[in-house]
Amino acid sequence: MNQEFDVSGVVHVRTNKHLAxxxxxxxxxxxxxxxxxxxxxxxxxxxNKVPGVFALACMFFRIWPEKDKKMFKALSKEVLDKITPxxxxxxxxxxxxxxxxxxxxxxxxxxxxxxxxxxxxxxxAFAANFVKNFPQQVESLSIQASxxxxxxxxxxxxxxxxxxxxxxxxxxxxxxxxxxxxxxxxFSTMVSVQSNITTxxxxxxxxxITLVKAIVSTFRRRAGLxxxxxxLMNQALCLSIIDVINPAIAPINAELRSKQTTDELKxxxxxxxxxxxxxxxxxxxxxRRTVLKIAFSVxxxxxxxx
Numbered sequence: 001m002n003q004e005f006d007v008s009g010v011v012h013v014r015t016n017k018h019l020a021x022x023x024x025x026x027x028x029x030x031x032x033x034x035x036x037x038x039x040x041x042x043x044x045x046x047x048n049k050v051p052g053v054f055a056l057a058c059m060f061f062r063i064w065p066e067k068d069k070k071m072f073k074a075l076s077k078e079v080l081d082k083i084t085p086x087x088x089x090x091x092x093x094x095x096x097x098x099x100x101x102x103x104x105x106x107x108x109x110x111x112x113x114x115x116x117x118x119x120x121x122x123x124x125a126f127a128a129n130f131v132k133n134f135p136q137q138v139e140s141l142s143i144q145a146s147x148x149x150x151x152x153x154x155x156x157x158x159x160x161x162x163x164x165x166x167x168x169x170x171x172x173x174x175x176x177x178x179x180x181x182x183x184x185x186x187f188s189t190m191v192s193v194q195s196n197i198t199t200x201x202x203x204x205x206x207x208x209i210t211l212v213k214a215i216v217s218t219f220r221r222r223a224g225l226x227x228x229x230x231x232l233m234n235q236a237l238c239l240s241i242i243d244v245i246n247p248a249i250a251p252i253n254a255e256l257r258s259k260q261t262t263d264e265l266k267x268x269x270x271x272x273x274x275x276x277x278x279x280x281x282x283x284x285x286x287x288r289r290t291v292l293k294i295a296f297s298v299x300x301x302x303x304x305x306x
Contacts, residue, residue, distance in 0.1 A: 013063060020064045024071070026297070027056055031074050035082055050083055051095055058106045065108060072111045076101055080117075085126040086193060088185055094192040098122045127193035131201075137186055138204045145179050145211050149218050152176060166236045169229060176215055183211040238280040245280075249273045272298045 013019065030053045057075055061068075080098060087095045098119040102112055152172050187208040190201065197205070219226070252266050276295035279288045 023060055023064075024068070027053070027060055028071065028074075030056070031071070031079065034079055035074075047083070050079075050097065051087055051089065054097055054100055058100075061107050069111060072107060076111075076117055080122070084189075085119075085122045086189060088188045088192070094188070096123060123193075130189060131194055134186070134190055134201065135204060138207050141179065141183055141186065141211060142207060145183070145215060148172070148175055148179055149214065152218050152222060162232075163236075166229060166232050169226065170233050170236065173226065173233075176219065180212050180215045183208045183215075187212075234284055238284075242277060242280050245273055245277060269299055 030049070034050055034053060054075065057071065060071075080101075083097065085096055085098055087097070089095050096119060098117050101107060102117050102119060155168050155172060187205055190205060191197070194201070249270055252270050256266060256270065272295045276292055276299065279292040279295065282288060
């Protein structure tokens with residue numbers, strides 16, 4: 001964050017208005033995506049992006065120290081109300097968005113003082129509520145994990161057609177990974193928010209560990225069945241994405257074909273979408289997934305769809 005971005009006579013970042021505008025558009029889109037977070041376990045990927053979005057927002061205000069009250073309000077009010085005040089980053093390292101917002105130097109002082117954010121009050125209220133609901137969360141996870149393990153043991157070898165078998169395996173794998181992630185987060189969050197852990201909570205923490213180990217053991221027992229269809233599952237996921245992209249770009253394609261003079265912005269969107277389709281039809285590699293992410297970022301940029 002403290003590095004110098006401009007190189008005299010070579011690179012001019014702070015005075016690049018086009019870069020600032022595109023950065024702001026992309027960041028606003030990320031914030032809007034975070035605000036769609038729901039309570040379901042399927043939103044774990046979106047939730048995991050929250051620390052990165054806050055870091056990019058900090059970088060934006062560092063490079064272009066403008067007083068963008070609307071963006072800061074979206075972070076300090078709407079996002080903080082939507083997400084948990086404590087995030088587990090890695091191992092036992094936790095991160096508090098409210099503390100990050102008010103830390104000196106991260107954001108303009110004028111915006112921070114006007115927001116009246118109280119990190120200690122937010123964190124203490126969250127800790128009290130989490131400790132209170134911790135037994136119910138562990139019990140709910142135990143029931144869900146038991147049901148998932150029973151289904152994983154039996155449904156992997158169902159006698160349906162190949163398409164239903166593949167879709168069933170994809171759903172079971174995603175659900176199992178989500179449950180393991182929830183149990184891990186419950187354990188780490190409980191340890192981080194409560195200094196004096198009672199004997200009852202120690203037993204509940206042990207149950208969280210047991211749940212994760214049980215899920216891992218179930219995966220290992222059925223690793224052979226999962227491995228034999230892993231390539232088919234990847235293809236099925238790619239085809240489902242292709243089925244979404246094709247109808248979306250069809251109106252743009254038809255519009256460009258009907259006109260004698262093409263719209264450059266829409267032509268760029270169509271070209272990028274076709275690149276994404278080519279990546280999805282080919283075998284999955286790290287390089288192709290990187291190109292796919294860049295293509296999706298360009299296609300979903302609202303400035304290209306004006």
